[in-house]
Amino acid sequence: MNLPSKVLEDVVHSFSQLPGIGQKSALRLVLHLLRMQPQQVERFGDALLRLHKELKYCKNCHNIAADEICEICCDEKRDRKLICVVEDIRDVIALENTGQYKGLYHVLGGLISPMDGVGPSQLTIDSLTTKIGNGDIEEMVVALSTTMEGDTTLFYLYKKIKQFDIKVSTLARGVAIGGELEYADEITLGRSILNRVPYENQLVK
Amino acid sequence: MNLPSKVLEDVVHSFSQLPGIGQKSALRLVLHLLRMQPQQVERFGDALLRLHKELKYCKNCHNIAADEICEICCDEKRDRKLICVVEDIRDVIALENTGQYKGLYHVLGGLISPMDGVGPSQLTIDSLTTKIGNGDIEEMVVALSTTMEGDTTLFYLYKKIKQFDIKVSTLARGVAIGGELEYADEITLGRSILNRVPYENQLVK
Numbered sequence: 430m431n432l433p434s435k436v437l438e439d440v441v442h443s444f445s446q447l448p449g450i451g452q453k454s455a456l457r458l459v460l461h462l463l464r465m466q467p468q469q470v471e472r473f474g475d476a477l478l479r480l481h482k483e484l485k486y487c488k489n490c491h492n493i494a495a496d497e498i499c500e501i502c503c504d505e506k507r508d509r510k511l512i513c514v515v516e517d518i519r520d521v522i523a524l525e526n527t528g529q530y531k532g533l534y535h536v537l538g539g540l541i542s543p544m545d546g547v548g549p550s551q552l553t554i555d556s557l558t559t560k561i562g563n564g565d566i567e568e569m570v571v572a573l574s575t576t577m578e579g580d581t582t583l584f585y586l587y588k589k590i591k592q593f594d595i596k597v598s599t600l601a602r603g604v605a606i607g608g609e610l611e612y613a614d615e616i617t618l619g620r621s622i623l624n625r626v627p628y629e630n631q632l633v634k
Numbered sequence: 635m636n637l638p639s640k641v642l643e644d645v646v647h648s649f650s651q652l653p654g655i656g657q658k659s660a661l662r663l664v665l666h667l668l669r670m671q672p673q674q675v676e677r678f679g680d681a682l683l684r685l686h687k688e689l690k691y692c693k694n695c696h697n698i699a700a701d702e703i704c705e706i707c708c709d710e711k712r713d714r715k716l717i718c719v720v721e722d723i724r725d726v727i728a729l730e731n732t733g734q735y736k737g738l739y740h741v742l743g744g745l746i747s748p749m750d751g752v753g754p755s756q757l758t759i760d761s762l763t764t765k766i767g768n769g770d771i772e773e774m775v776v777a778l779s780t781t782m783e784g785d786t787t788l789f790y791l792y793k794k795i796k797q798f799d800i801k802v803s804t805l806a807r808g809v810a811i812g813g814e815l816e817y818a819d820e821i822t823l824g825r826s827i828l829n830r831v832p833y834e835n836q837l838v839k
Contacts (some may be wrong), residue, residue: 436681484641
């Protein structure tokens with residue numbers, strides 16, 4: 430796209446580097462910015478300048494945090510023997526929203542993906558094995574996407590961890606609650622019949 | 635959404651003010667920024683800071699320009715008696731890409747929309763009537779969307795302009811080229827049968 434202004438080109442270019450935003454959508458966003466108050470756009474730019482400088486990661490779980498150690502890791506009520514391995518902060522937010530998980534987290538910061546040039550050394554896997562090697566953890570729940578990258582990462586973690594005497598589990602896969610059987614894909618449906626659950630387990634006792 | 639970091643919250647909030655981007659998409663974009671080089675994100679922030687300060691508008695047509703007067707308005711080969719009224723720079727780019735229009739433009743900078751609090755005074759309508767009042771223009775093509783706002787703006791312009799002795803036209807509406815009749819909506823199809831074009835006009839002479 431041929432744009433008549435250098436600064437316009439710069440902003441459109443920056444937006445179009447983001448996933449799912451092409452040149453046309455980028456221009457639409459920038460035209461919206463131009464109709465906003467200049468102060469609002471300045472706050473936006475200023476926040477971006479501060480992003481990499483001011484953002485802190487929890488030294489324990491590598492989640493984004495306000496302090497050196499995040500709130501979850503500080504929480505004395507949490508089960509310190511249970512650790513859930515996730516890709517990024519979005520998964521932490523999603524799992525926290527369920528209210529069902531009371532252990533700690535470990536944020537990998539990505540998935541192993543040779544296609545995108547992401548190897549194990551770019552993730553926080555070393556810090557995870559050190560933590561598990563210290564011997565305080567009894568179970569590791571791997572909560573990654575069931576994509577090629579997720580499964581590769583799960584297998585890599587399993588190989589690294591199996592020397593230690595801890596339980597490794599993954600999230601249950603099956604038909605979604607509220608979902609209709611006829612719309613479930615065959616792999617999910619097949620897995621859900623293999624891993625069927627006794628009805629008694631689901632009764633409120 | 636509860637985020638653990640102030641700067642993260644600021645950037646997510648800024649992104650989620652853009653059209654079509656909610657809190658979840660905003661967080662996805664910010665996590666992508668975190669995996670980019672810090673210098674790239676800084677260039678993004680810097681470009682946003684410069685946006686409102688450095689952007690220039692053509693004094694003649696109000697399009698975004700590199701100088702005081704844009705390239706199109708400077709072009710001596712263009713028909714200065716023909717002016718095309720559009721909403722923003724995207725429409726100028728789209729019309730220029732057709733290669734079919736040789737007149738000048740006038741960029742309104744928006745459409746009249748009482749719902750969004752945009753009145754005629756926020757658009758460049760005064761400058762348009764002054765230009766037409768000077769008497770050099772013979773035809774004004776109004777190329778606005780056929781939405782409520784577009785039609786309101788067209789009617790307002792027509793009332794303002796009709797005191798001057800110039801031709802006012804709009805874009806032809808009809809079935810798209812390559813489009814199938816059965817998928818065209820009734821209003822478009824109805825308009826295209828009313829405004830049917832003699833086949834002779836379409837023959838290459």
